[in-house]
Amino acid sequence: MTSFLVEPQPRERPLVGHVRVPGDKSIGHRALLFSLLSDTPVRVTGLGDGADNGRSAKAIVQLGARVERVDGAIVIHGAGLQALRAPTAPIDCGNSGTTIRLLTGLVAGQRFATTLFGDESLSKRPMRRVLEPLARMGAVVTGKGEGADVVPPLTIGPIAGRLRGLDYALPVASAQVKTALLLAALSAEGRTRLVEPGPGRDHSERLLRHMGAPLTVNGREVVLDPSGWDGHLAIDAIDVPGDPSSSAFLIAAAILAGCDNVTCADICVNPTRTGFLDVLAAMNALVEPQAERAGGGEPIADLVVTRGAGDALRATEIAGDLTVRAIDEIPILAAVAARARGTTIVRDAEELRVKESDRVATTAAMLRGFGIQVEERPDGLAIEGQPDGALKAAHVHAAGDHRIAMAAAVLALCADGQTRIDDADNVATSYPGFVAAMTRLGATIHVV
Ligand code: S3P
Numbered sequence: 068m069t070s071f072l073v074e075p076q077p078r079e080r081p082l083v084g085h086v087r088v089p090g091d092k093s094i095g096h097r098a099l100l101f102s103l104l105s106d107t108p109v110r111v112t113g114l115g116d117g118a119d120n121g122r123s124a125k126a127i128v129q130l131g132a133r134v135e136r137v138d139g140a141i142v143i144h145g146a147g148l149q150a151l152r153a154p155t156a157p158i159d160c161g162n163s164g165t166t167i168r169l170l171t172g173l174v175a176g177q178r179f180a181t182t183l184f185g186d187e188s189l190s191k192r193p194m195r196r197v198l199e200p201l202a203r204m205g206a207v208v209t210g211k212g213e214g215a216d217v218v219p220p221l222t223i224g225p226i227a228g229r230l231r232g233l234d235y236a237l238p239v240a241s242a243q244v245k246t247a248l249l250l251a252a253l254s255a256e257g258r259t260r261l262v263e264p265g266p267g268r269d270h271s272e273r274l275l276r277h278m279g280a281p282l283t284v285n286g287r288e289v290v291l292d293p294s295g296w297d298g299h300l301a302i303d304a305i306d307v308p309g310d311p312s313s314s315a316f317l318i319a320a321a322i323l324a325g326c327d328n329v330t331c332a333d334i335c336v337n338p339t340r341t342g343f344l345d346v347l348a349a350m351n352a353l354v355e356p357q358a359e360r361a362g363g364g365e366p367i368a369d370l371v372v373t374r375g376a377g378d379a380l381r382a383t384e385i386a387g388d389l390t391v392r393a394i395d396e397i398p399i400l401a402a403v404a405a406r407a408r409g410t411t412i413v414r415d416a417e418e419l420r421v422k423e424s425d426r427v428a429t430t431a432a433m434l435r436g437f438g439i440q441v442e443e444r445p446d447g448l449a450i451e452g453q454p455d456g457a458l459k460a461a462h463v464h465a466a467g468d469h470r471i472a473m474a475a476a477v478l479a480l481c482a483d484g485q486t487r488i489d490d491a492d493n494v495a496t497s498y499p500g501f502v503a504a505m506t507r508l509g510a511t512i513h514v515v
Contacts, residue, residue: 071472071488071502073479074511075457076324081374082508083327088314089115090307091335092497093242094270094365096123096165098305100173101274102143103127103151104253106301112140113307117497119163126170129154130181148253148298153179157220160185162423162467162496165243167219168197172247174223175206176230176254184220188467191218193421196239197247204230204251204259232257232292239418240265240391242339249291253280253300258292265391268339273364278302308335308367312395313498315343316473318370319399320505322352322377323406324480329372329508336368342385342392344370346400349383350407352376382409382452390415390447395422398430398474404450405439405458405478413447423493424468433475436461437482460484469493473501476512 076082090113100123102109114120124141128134131152133144146152151174160167160183167183171194174181184190193216198208207226210217232255237244240263249271252259264287272289276282278300282291314331321329336344336356347354353376356368382404385393390413393400397419404411419426431441431448438459442449460482465472472491479486494501502512 068490069492070515071476071491072513072515073476073486073488075482075484076480076510078325080509081325081327082321082329082510084508085330085332086317086504086507087332088309088317088334088504089117089498089500091115091310092117092119092312093165093268094307094335095120096169097246097270097274098307099123099127099143100169101278101300102305103130103132103145104148104300105143105145105278106147106299107303109143109145109302110140110304111143111307112304114141115307115310115497116499117495118161119166119496122159122161122163122166126158126160126166129156129158130174148300151177154181157182157184160189162186162189162493164189164192167221168194168243168247169250171197171208171221171223172201172250175201175204175208175251176226178225180222180224182220182222188423189219194218194221196241196244200233200235200244200248201251203235204233204255206230206251230255232259234260236262237264240267242267242271245289246271249275249282249289252291253293255293258290258294261289263287266339266388267391268337270337270365274305277364306363308362308365309333310497311335311340311343314370315396315399316477316501317504317508318354318372319403320477320480320508320510321372322347322403323477324510325377326372327374331370333367334370336366339392342389343396343400345389346383346385346393347403350403351379351381352403380407380452380454382407382411384412384414386414394418395470398426398433398470399477401430401434401448401450402474402478404452405434405437406454406481407452408454409452411450411452416447417445422468424466424471426468426471429466429468429471430474433463433471436463437478457481457483461486463488465490465493467493469496469498473498476505480510
């Protein structure tokens with residue numbers, strides 16, 4: 068089991084540098100899975116090296132794609148929407164919730180059966196949210212019943228006829244559920260209309276439209292109407308921009324430890340993903356996107372933290388749509404809140420309880436390790452900031468959750484001695500180069 072030993076960052080040695088983070092994990096999954104449905108080969112560049120995207124890459128091969136590496140890019144020869152191949156073995160989704168939920172929708176209309184499974188953490192994650200609306204479309208999906216929910220392994224299909232379109236208001240703002248239903252809707256008979264309760268990430272809508280899917284978006288409503296559509300999806304190239312969720316750890320490190328300009332280049336700044344920048348601005352740590360440009364259907368910019376950006380952090384409240392737009396960044400924002408003056412409140416974040424770990428509980432436990440006072444609430448946290456002096460060096464158990472391990476490593480820069488973070492292997496699911504990037508900026512982390 069991997070542990071990180073993190074040294075405090077001396078104030079006289081501010082972090083400095085220019086880093087590239089891996090390609091966005093959410094867009095990477097979509098680039099891979101949607102390329103399977105393309106009638107023409109797709110050249111994918113910028114794909115992240117995390118294990119989660121690797122699961123989607125292997126899955127599409129099991130479903131009939133051929134994947135080649137060509138000069139730093141991968142070229143995916145898809146099967147096309149109508150010609151997926153029946154997998155000869157169950158598909159291992161590892162730790163990746165996005166792989167399992169998106170695949171469930173993707174294969175729901177097929178005449179063959181698919182079995183999807185994952186690791187111990189994935190085997191506890193709720194799947195009813197996808198299975199229930201898919202069943203209304205006529206899909207046949209079975210999973211393991213556990214308590215009030217259904218968990219992996221899942222077996223999907225076969226179905227004899229076609230799926231039916233669906234009119235559905237999503238009970239949670241989940242881009243995974245929305246995408247699973249849109250993928251199923253591609254091969255359904257009749258129109259599908261989905262209404263989201265919050266601003267879930269919209270990478271699927273952007274990419275599917277680019278590929279020729281008959282999809283329209285009107286505010287929180289997404290309609291996919293295949294009547295009169297020839298069923299062809301195609302795209303030549305997808306360039307995956309940098310992952311804002313990975314960049315958030317480096318940005319927070321620059322804010323907390325002090326910096327002399329830290330730049331994360333070519334980051335996806337899709338507004339459904341930049342809630343953390345709005346929270347940081349509200350905490351008096353302005354990080355401005357620079358040189359914003361359009362790239363392959365997503366807005367891209369460089370994120371620059373300037374000297375003194377974190378000198379006077381103040382507490383804030385994260386609630387409502389902002390929580391949705393910053394959902395994966397709550398652990399690292401909580402670490403920033405630990406150094407802000409006042410009490411930061413996180414609300415409307417019950418979804419965090421069903422991520423790779425119960426992130427309300429694991430974030431609270433991580434902060435307490437550093438001597439921070441935290442109140443755990445059903446839907447969030449109240450974090451009492453400790454802006455003055457060093458924090459107590461901690462011994463953190465990351466609970467196999469990559470975002471808890473990285474948030475702890477960042478907060479450890481403000482401690483009064485060496486912090487130990489156990490169970491940090493899963494950092495490799497999203498950001499295998501995290502320690503290297505932190506080291507490049509000037510931090511000291513030993514991996515043991
Ligand atoms: C993701 C959607 C979010 C997010 C996850 C990735 C996606 O989950 O937390 O890390 O790629 O669609 P939900 O859709 O379950 O909210």
